[in-house]
Amino acid sequence: MNPYEHLLHLAFADRPDAAHYLIDPIRQAHARLRAGPLAEQPFRFEQMRLGTALALMQLLAQLGDHEESRQVLALLHRALAEAQSTADIDRIVGREVKLFDELYDNLYVNEQGEELLDLFARTLDAQAVVEMEDITIEAVTLAQNLDFSDNEDEA
Secondary structure, X not given: OOHXXXXXXXXXXXXXXXXXXXXXXXXXXXXXXXXXXXHHHHHHHHHXXXXXXXXXXXXXXXXXXXXXXXXXXXXXXXXXXXXXXXXXXXXXXXXXXXXXXXHHOXXXXXXHHHHHHHHHHHHHHOOOHHHHHHHHHHHHHHXXXXXXXXXXXXX
């Protein structure tokens, strides 16, 4: 399992919403980027980038159980499900870009939540496959060490 697939597995392990969120474009993004034609690489890169961002938002939503994370998660999922090109992704996300601002407004998170948000921002800024792979490896390491016990105590 490559780091991208491992991150998806960690973010959606034993979650009832895994079947909903882990649609084919998300699950196959890394493999399609690696195996696809050169002309498709920009779009496949965007799919992998947004798939990584989706996993990070899922982890943040689980860690902090806040609505803003879930709204960004839903937007990323919609963009990945509907888009057939990078222009489609830009159009879909652009219509609701305010959700990204709201994610950071009045948001209190612990140190692990801050690390997830940092990785999320770096993911959205990434420009190269190698950079994304490094971020994904960091995300896997963080996901393996997240402490969800505060959420479990509140439930």
